[in-house]
Amino acid sequence: MKKIHKSLILSAILIAHPLSGFAGDQGTNDQYGVWGALQLDGDFKSLAPASKFNWQIMNQSRTRDDNSAGSRLTENLLFGQIGYQVTDHVSVALGYVHDWVHTGLTVLPNQQTNPVQSPTAASYQESRPYQDFIWRQALASFGFMSRTRFEERINQTSGDTGYRGRQLFQVTHPLPIKNLSAYLGDETLYYANQNSFGRQGFSENRATTGLSYQFTPNIGFELGYLGQYVVQNTTVSPNKDNLFTHNIQANLRFKF
Secondary structure, X not given: OHHHHHHHHHHHHHHOOOHHHHOOOOOEEEEEEEEEEEEEEEEOOOXXXXXXXXXXXXXXXXXXXXXXXXXXXXXXXXXXXXXXXXXXXXXXXXXXXEXXXXXOEEOOOOOOOOOEEOOOOOEEEEEEEEEEEEEEEEEOOEEEEEEEEEEEEEEOOOOOEEEEEEEEXXXXXXXXXXXXXXXXXXXXXXEOOOOOOOOEEEEEEEEEEEEEEXXXXXXXXXXXXXXXXXXXXXXXXXXXXXXXXEEEEEEEEEEO
């Protein structure tokens, strides 16, 4: 019983994320959305039993209620990556994201300088190669993960490129219910150059918390909250408020 009580307390700490630290203040535009993903993972052991390579494919759709017509699709991202397990704790990966971005902005002939939001959104496509360094470590009943990513965001229409670094930390802890665990994470994003995607330097923070359930050894599901705080690029949009989106995050995982 004492062990169960201890597990409940530790799990409650993970679930009770300090959202007040990311609460929108004056000059912040709060919006709501859903980030839903389907993720496929596998390896190459059927071809080479000693192989340390693995692969991942994921499709993620994002919505946002940023116009009078209600919630709309803002992005659809298709991920693909090849990873290599260097040690029991360290892995690296090379990946690529193709992003269909729907800005929600339509420029009318008499409004060239003040585009208006419309359900028939303008859109563009983005190419985004990336490189990952991942470290995982177990400590008692906790699981810790650190992911360092560097990515190159390329607007296929304009050719503009943003070089972005990302640092993610995540901790997980099992709950007393079999196959159920809680997770808590935080990711900081920053740009190394001036670009149209975001502000140079610190540009964004993403905080996550939720629950993960393993239905079978090969099928899992995560449901939680993702708070995304975006510092506006004053070079591109000098009069826009910072953006704080509150998102339901859902991820269905299959392992092959």
